[in-house]
Amino acid sequence: MNHRSVFQVGHRSFSFFMTEAILLFSPHGSPIRMLTRRSKVRVHWVLQCACLACAALGLASIVYNKHLVGKAHFASWHGLLGLVAVCVAGLQCLAAVSLVYPSLVRGWPLARLKRWHAAAGLLAYLLGGGSLVLGVRSAWFTASVGGLAWYLAALCPAVSGLVVVSQVTDAYMANKRLQS
Template sequence: MRSDVEYSPVGEGLGMREYWLFAWMRTISVGAAHVIALGFTALMAILSRPGTSLFSWHPLCMSLGFCFCMTEAILLFSSEGPPCCFKSRKGKIRIHWILQILMLVAATTGLAFMVASKNVSERPHMATWHSVLGMGTLVATVLQAGCGACLLFPKLLGAPLLPRLRLYHSTCGLVAYLLATVTMMAAMFTDWFQATVKGAMWYGFVLLPLFPALVVMNHVTNAFLPKKKLMI
């Protein structure tokens, strides 16, 4: 017989003390992810010195869009989200869409500056792993945005299609975020970044995007992706 209780390995066999410890660790982790997303974007703004060249806007726009806006848009639905957010789900969805639109605008702007910079310097396009991964990230981002846009019209979709579309939206969003994380890490192997950041600080920059990615992955898999049913 199959019960209606969803199986979750998180917290299994934990006592009350261990549960509260886990809850505090989760709250601290989500809070740290917010701080790292904002801090990383600020550091990229300082390093790129926007306005000094066409290329200087590319790192700022991409980190603002994918590292900050996308992280906040996903963790907005976490129970440990910022206290200033709306408590109602409708309000959170509205803020989620605003952040996602800002992310798409920032990503498009960053891509435009990169294309313009390479055209001016007559350098080839799609010549590095960073650029290839970046293009894959943009494709996955557009797919998840398309699935999300369809969810705004549930009456047109019909009840049977909604759960599957929500799953597609969550899955594409997670893939897009993980691709964005890998793309950011690949950017740190480019000539520009290695000439700008050296020594132990370079290793710190490489590791920084990993922590928010782990927090986001844990949140999406636990909150949106299907779980196994408990068999009795």
């Protein structure tokens, strides 16, 4: 497997694992909707760790590949946004420890921590999706993929982004309305 293949696997895995990790809380389409909330949280945690591992592997692969061919690192918007997305996702995973151990963060109720976690996770997801859309516009991708396949590749992150934004805002805005 060459470096570009590892990078592509990292992109796809990041998108797949993060999408699934978020949507498993959906009451409508999750394949594990019958599990307890606690079990869903554990599966969410495992999927997010897999997402971060794939993102780090893809990022390391492309940095190594650029080093081998002597190209500049993070010279495109796609590369910069991808780096930011991986960093935000990493910080989000670290910050999630406060949800497992809420006593570490004094003065913040668990409900507020969960809302911040959802908002920061949504930001990480949208940054990753934005990077994917920018990657579809790259010279390499447009030379490799054309026609209907190109449009489908560009549309997938946008549609999944809308679904995830809808789910997260519905879940946390509904909770906020009920508490008011």
